[in-house]
Amino acid sequence: METIKYQLPESEVPKFWYNIAADLPQPPHPVLHPGTGQPVGPDDLAPLFPMGIIMQEVSTERYIEIPEPVRDILVQWRPSPLYRARRLEKALGTPAKIYYKYEGVSPAGSHKPNTAIAQAFYSKNEGVKRISTETGAGQWGSALSLAGSFFGLEIEVYMVRVSYDQKPYRRAFMESFGATCVASPSNQTNSGRAILEQDPDSTGSLGIAISEAVESAAQRDDTKYALGSVLNHVLMHQTIVGQEALKQFDMADDYPDIVIGCTGGGSNFAGLVFPFLGEQFRGGKQVDIIAVEPENCPSLTKGRYAYDFGDTGNLTPLVKMHTLGSKFVPPGFHAGGLRYHGMAPLVSLVTELGFVRPRAYTQLKTFSAGIEFARSEGILPAPEANHAVAAAIDEANRCKEEGSERTILFNLCGHGYFDMQAYTDYFSGNIHDQAYSSEEVAMALAGLPSVA
Ligand SMILES: *Cc1c(COP(=O)(O)O)cnc(C)c1O
Numbered sequence: 001m002e003t004i005k006y007q008l009p010e011s012e013v014p015k016f017w018y019n020i021a022a023d024l025p026q027p028p029h030p031v032l033h034p035g036t037g038q039p040v041g042p043d044d045l046a047p048l049f050p051m052g053i054i055m056q057e058v059s060t061e062r063y064i065e066i067p068e069p070v071r072d073i074l075v076q077w078r079p080s081p082l083y084r085a086r087r088l089e090k091a092l093g094t095p096a097k098i099y100y101k102y103e104g105v106s107p108a109g110s111h112k113p114n115t116a117i118a119q120a121f122y123s124k125n126e127g128v129k130r131i132s133t134e135t136g137a138g139q140w141g142s143a144l145s146l147a148g149s150f151f152g153l154e155i156e157v158y159m160v161r162v163s164y165d166q167k168p169y170r171r172a173f174m175e176s177f178g179a180t181c182v183a184s185p186s187n188q189t190n191s192g193r194a195i196l197e198q199d200p201d202s203t204g205s206l207g208i209a210i211s212e213a214v215e216s217a218a219q220r221d222d223t224k225y226a227l228g229s230v231l232n233h234v235l236m237h238q239t240i241v242g243q244e245a246l247k248q249f250d251m252a253d254d255y256p257d258i259v260i261g262c263t264g265g266g267s268n269f270a271g272l273v274f275p276f277l278g279e280q281f282r283g284g285k286q287v288d289i290i291a292v293e294p295e296n297c298p299s300l301t302k303g304r305y306a307y308d309f310g311d312t313g314n315l316t317p318l319v320k321m322h323t324l325g326s327k328f329v330p331p332g333f334h335a336g337g338l339r340y341h342g343m344a345p346l347v348s349l350v351t352e353l354g355f356v357r358p359r360a361y362t363q364l365k366t367f368s369a370g371i372e373f374a375r376s377e378g379i380l381p382a383p384e385a386n387h388a389v390a391a392a393i394d395e396a397n398r399c400k401e402e403g404s405e406r407t408i409l410f411n412l413c414g415h416g417y418f419d420m421q422a423y424t425d426y427f428s429g430n431i432h433d434q435a436y437s438s439e440e441v442a443m444a445l446a447g448l449p450s451v452a
Contacts, residue, residue: 015066018243019062020281023282024349028346034314077113084099093400094397099256101272108146109417113147120147120150130154134210135157138418140229142170157180158209166336173418205329205339229265230340241271258409261410262413264335266347274346292358294330294387295363297330298360300358302360311326318449334425382416
C-alpha cells in the first residue's frame with residue numbers, strides 16, 4: 001500500500017498565529033494576582049516575560065503576525081507533513097480514514113520548537129541575556145536550548161528528577177546546544193530546598209520545576225522565564241500546526257470528523273484543534289474533538305475546574321483550569337510530558353463548555369497502541385503521543401463496529417527516539433498500570449486557594 005503524504009510548499013508556512021480568544025462564545029476568566037486576588041495587568045508579568053509575549057498573552061486579536069526571523073527558522077522543518085495512515089487502516093480493517101500530522105520532523109523531535117523559537121525571539125528582541133525554564137520529559141528543555149543557540153541566549157533548564165535519571169540523552173542534547181541542565185528539586189533555589197527538606201528522594205514534578213525556574217528568573221534582571229505549554233501565547237504559537245492541517249485537508253479534498261490530541265499542558269492539542277474549532281465557531285463544520293490524558297494524571301477527567309497556582313511553590317498567578325491541585329505529584333510514569341497537575345485555561349474553558357470530549361488511558365494501553373502504529377507506519381511515537389494514537393485506534397475500531405466511514409485526524413506530536421528506555425521497560429514487562437490515587441488527589445485538592 002502506498003504512502004500518502006500531503007506536503008505543502010515552504011511559502012505555505014502560516015504568516016499569522018491564530019488566537020481563539022477572538023472567537024470564543026464567552027470571554028476567558030481573568031488571571032489573578034496570587035497576593036491580591038485581583039486580575040493581573042501586563043506590568044505584573046513583566047519581571048517574568050518579555051513584553052512582546054505578555055501582549056500576546058492578553059490579546060483578543062484573531063490573527064497576530066509571525067515575525068520574519070521566527071518564520072525564517074520555522075521553514076527549516078515546516079510545513080510539517082500530513083500523512084494518511086493507509087497501512088494502519090488496513091491492519092485495523094477499518095472503513096475509517098486515519099490522518100496524522102507529524103511534528104516529530106522538528107530538530108528537537110516534537111512540536112515544542114514552534115513556540116521555543118518565538119519565545120527566544122521576543123526575549124532577544126528586548127535585550128534579555130538568559131532564559132530559565134523547566135522541563136518534564138526533556139522535550140521543552142531541548143526545544144528551548146535549540147532556540148537559545150539560534151538567538152545567542154543562555155538557557156538554564158530545571159529538569160524533573162525522574163526524567164533527568166530516565167533520559168540522560170535529553171540532557172546531553174540540551175548541553176550540546178550550550179544549555180545548563182539541573183535536576184529538580186535542586187538545592188539552588190528556596191523552592192527546591194523546601195521540597196528536598198521534606199522529601200530528599202523526591203522524584204520531582206513539573207510544578208516543582210516551574211517554581212525553581214520562576215524563582216531563578218525573578219532574581220535576575222537579565223533573565224526571563226519561558227513556559228513550554230499551558231499559557232495562551234504558547235497555545236497560539238502552536239496553531240501553525242492546525243492551520244497547516246486545514247490547508248492539507250484542502251489538498252486531500254477531505255475534512256476531519258474527529259480530531260484527537262494528547263494533553264499534558266494542552267499545547268499540542270490546542271495547536272492542532274483550535275484552528276478547526278475556530279472554523280466551527282465561525283459557522284464551519286462541527287468536529288468531534290477528543291483530548292487524551294494519562295489515567296495517572298487525569299486533570300481534565302478527574303480534576304476540579306477552579307482557580308489554582310501553576311506551580312507547587314505557589315509563586316505563579318492564579319488561573320482557572322482543570323486541576324488536581326498544585327501539590328499533586330503524579331507517579332513517575334514514562335509519558336513525562338503529561339505529568340502536569342493542571343491544564344491550559346483555554347483548553348479547560350472549551351472543555352467545560354462542552355466542545356471537547358476528554359478521556360484517560362492507562363500506560364500499557366498507550367504503549368501497545370504506539371507499537372501497533374510503529375509496525376504499520378514506520379514511526380515510533382513519543383510515549384505522550386501514544387495517548388493520541390490509542391484514541392485514534394479506538395475510534396477507528398468503533399467505526400469498524402458501526403460500519404461508518406469517518407475521517408480521523410490526530411497529532412503525532414513527537415517521535416520516541418529519545419525514549420527508548422521507555423520502550424525497553426515496556427518490552428521487559430517493567431511498565432505497570434499503577435492505580436490512580438484518589439486519596440492523594442483529594443488531599444491536593446483540599447489545598448486549593450480560596451478565590452471569591
Ligand atoms: C511536551 C510534550 C507533550 C505535552 O505537552 P502539551 O503542551 O500538552 O503538548 C506531549 N507530547 C510531546 C511529544 C511533548 O514533547
